[in-house]
Amino acid sequence: MTRFDIVIVGGGIAGASLGAELAGKASVLMLEKEDVAGYHATGRSVAFWEETYGGPKVQPLTTASGPMLLSPDPDFSERSFMSPRRTLHVGRARDRAARDRLLTEFAGKVGLEPVDPRTIVPGLRADWTLGVLESAVMDIDVAALHQAWLRRFRQWGGELRLGSTLHAGRRQADGWRLETSDGSLDCGVIVNAAGAWADEVARVCGMKPLGITPLLRTVLQLRVPALPSADLPLVMDLAARFYFKPEGEGRVWLTPHDEAPSPPCDAVPDELAVAQAIARFQEAVDWPIEAVERKWAGLRSFAPDRAPVYGFDPDMPGFFWFAGQGGFGIQTSPAAALLGRALMMGGAMPKAIASVDPSPYSPKRFR
Structure with a gap:
């Protein structure tokens, strides 16, 4: 044995x-x-890597992990696992309470700056007037x-x-x-x-x-030729209805922030969620979509x-x-x-x- x-x-x-x-x-x-x-x-x-993601209970773990991901021990990795991104939290007038809650919950813990989001993301529609910039956010390999x-x-x-x-x-x-x-x-x-x-x-x-409940998250890759820059920040809705980020030139990764309960399985994208994601994306920016190049789903598991x-x-x-x-x-x-x-x-x-x-x-x- x-x-x-x-x-x-x-x-x-x-x-x-x-x-x-x-x-x-x-x-x-x-x-x-x-x-x-x-x-x-x-x-x-x-x-x-985003210190506000997951909420105040998760933030201490994220913050402590940052230096280890950015500058790992040489015997672990010869290069960093992270590259600069930034996050722009965006909302409309009705999302003011969510904006204020974000600023209050992480005050003194995370660097957050109120901004006019339309000065950072070209093509953001006129009613998206609320913005909070989280500059330390990084992509992870x-x-x-x-x-x-x-x-x-x-x-x-x-x-x-x-x-x-x-x-x-x-x-x-x-x-x-x-x-x-x-x-x-x-x-x-x-x-x-x-x-x-x-x-x-x-x-x-x-x-x-x-x-511990698995929740399904749908993601799709869009071809968006009018994308102003691949260096734009990750754009996250204050109302938690979508987020998207550039993924190279002319491409965006987008999710409707769905959380459908699911049995543990080999997850597949939900077609209604795909449609919702596109609709919410078009509510936020005026970039034309040329194609949905691929779509996938994963299970994110949460305790109560x-x-x-x-x-x-x-x-x-x-x-x-x-x-x-x-x-x-x-x-x-x-x-x-x-x-x-x-x-x-x-x-x-x-x-x-x-x-x-x-x-x-x-x-x-x-x-």
Whole structure:
């Protein structure tokens, strides 16, 4: 019987980042049910680093992650994972309360500047008069970041098994007996980093789920020849009805900010959401659309209070939650992985996350 100190279920950004921090300190196996790690949410992200994204509970993790993404250790990556973008939060007169709430919630924490959005985005329609510029926002090279985490995991002795599904877990006196599609194995700790499947992993381990819900997000790529510049900021609606960002010359990535509850699955774009996205885009700017070049969807998984869940389950020894990362798992991955390692292994919090309070992320809040 094969035994590991830790088994991580899920090879997306959550499992890969935490695994990279744990490997070398324990024997770690990562189980990924797909043939490619990061196939679902990680591989379908419109990734950016934005301190306001996810709200005040997520902001400390995002802020702490920024320096590690911008200037990673040379042994982790020889180049930065980020490039300048900026975000322009836009709204109409009816969105004034949302504008004021954004400025109030992040006052003193995030650099935000009220602006006239029409001076920044040519073609923005006349009624979009409210704007807040978030200048520190960056694009993230998701593929490079995810591969760097997996590379570090392997370099430190971690083992990744692709196409390996967890069927059942049973608590034993000294840990867990896991039944997988590759056979049985034992471990001391099981980490639930399964994203949209997090509650299902809890169920097959005989536990009560936390209510982590997958929400479908539709994205499409438009060909927009009149796009004034590929360097324009990400444009985010204060009313959370859309956001879009240039993706090279003459192309835009657009989402209607949809959040339709979905079972865990290989997500496909919702055609009504595609139509809504285009309609909302045309409400905001006067750029003609030449074509919808492609469309896709991913599942963003949220706990009931929309904050991530990090820590040991209070009712089940040796079961560690690392889930509920919504759409912010990539931008928070360095800080979250350090936090997860500290919570699991004990000891002082690493200096990079010394200002992060872990209590809002504990699974104890749901038990």
